[in-house]
Amino acid sequence: MAKYVPSPRDWVREQVELYESSGGTKGTTLRDTGLPVIILTHTGSKTGAIRKTPLMRVRDGDSYVLIASQGGAPKDPVWVHNLRVNPDVELRDETVVRPMRVREVKDAAERTRLWALAVAAYPPYADYQARTARQIPVFVAEP
Numbered sequence: 001m002a003k004y005v006p007s008p009r010d011w012v013r014e015q016v017e018l019y020e021s022s023g024g025t026k027g028t029t030l031r032d033t034g035l036p037v038i039i040l041t042h043t044g045s046k047t048g049a050i051r052k053t054p055l056m057r058v059r060d061g062d063s064y065v066l067i068a069s070q071g072g073a074p075k076d077p078v079w080v081h082n083l084r085v086n087p088d089v090e091l092r093d094e095t096v097v098r099p100m101r102v103r104e105v106k107d108a109a110e111r112t113r114l115w116a117l118a119v120a121a122y123p124p125y126a127d128y129q130a131r132t133a134r135q136i137p138v139f140v141a142e143p
Contacts, residue, residue, distance in 0.1 A: 005049040016052045024095035030056065035122060038064060039092040040141070045085035053079050056122040057093060058114075064091060065114045066102065066139040067122075072131030080137050091141050100141040111138050 006013040011031070018027030019039050030037050036057040044051055058065035070077040083089070087102045105111045115138060119125045129136050 002043060002048050002050045005044070005047070005051060007052070012054060015054045019054070019092065020052075024092060024097075028094050030054070036094075040066065040079070041090040041092070042079055042082045043086040043088075045082045051079065051082060053077075056118070056125075058118045058121045060114060060117055060140065062143055064093075064100070064141040065118050066141055067115075067118045067125055068137040068139070069125055069128040072128035072136075074132055074134065076134065076137055080139075083139055089141060098143060100143055102139045102141045105138040105140055114138055114140065 006016070015027050015031075015037070016039055019037075028037060029035055037054045038057045040053045040055050042051050042053070043049070055066055058067065066083075068076050068080045083102045084104065089100050089102055091098055091100050105114060115125075118138070125136070
């Protein structure tokens with residue numbers, strides 16, 4: 001059984017702990033924004049450790065759109081590499097926890113449609129993309 005390794009970032013670790021310890025009734029929004037977040041549980045590509053990442057909730061029917069923005073940083077967040085190697089994940093949306101499989105969106109038309117959904121859910125994504133030369137990766141988590 002793989003071991004859970006909490007994030008080294010205080011706010012991430014604290015949000016995951018609050019979200020999960022409350023059974024998905026607390027810590028379900030991004031800090032002071034009031035916007036909903038999900039918890040993505042994934043497996044480390046190098047360590048095999050269990051990792052948990054809060055991400056903005058962007059729904060597309062029964063699927064979720066996962067945006068690897070890292071605030072417009074020049075590099076992808078570490079979890080991108082984890083998903084590319086280990087696409088089987090668990091997704092917690094408030095009190096509902098489901099196993100899912102992720103895929104990276106490569107089709108331009110699909111990416112454009114999903115990006116628009118993401119920006120509608122969390123407008124700063126547009127600013128993050130403008131801040132970085134990399135194309136921010138988009139993933140879809142499907143049941």
